[in-house]
Amino acid sequence: MILNIKVKAGIMLYALLLSSLFLLLLQFYTNQVISYQKxxxxxxxxxxxxxxxxxxxxxxxxxxxxxxTQGQVRYQRENNQLIVTVLLDNREYHYNFREEFSSSMD
Structure with a gap:
């Protein structure tokens, strides 16, 4: 009788251990998927x-x-640079482009 109770408790502990390991792996996987999507x-x-x-x-x-339709762009030229500010999804992105002049030889 005592041996039968110990076996059932061992099986329960083993099942609990395996389920906790599975949940840890599942949590790690879902965190990786969420960070990848972000x-x-x-x-x-x-x-x-x-x-x-x-x-x-x-x-x-x-x-x-x-x-x-998805955002707004403001731009300004000064000192051979184009300064661009993009407002998109409540965030601002700033870009500076250098103006390149092409000289034509006639």
Whole structure:
């Protein structure tokens, strides 16, 4: 009788140990997936902001503002630089582009 109770307790402890190990692995995996998704979202937002800044780079005006469906871009030219501020998802991204002048030989 005593041996039978010890065996049942051993099986229960073994099952508890295995379930706790499984839960630790599952928690680690879900944390990795969540951090991967956050990193991808941040990269996507940053890429959108850079593309919006690149679009404004071709404008000829000295300063201005362009509104997109997902954000807003303000730009200003000064001292051979284009300073661009992109407001996207309640975050600001700042870019400085150097103006390159092409000299044509006639």
């Amino acid at each position: 990193q991808n979202q941040a990269l996507l937002t940053s890429s959108r902001a850079y593309l919006m800044a690149e679009y404004v780079r071709g404008k000829e005006e000295k300063q201005g503002e362009v509104n997109f």
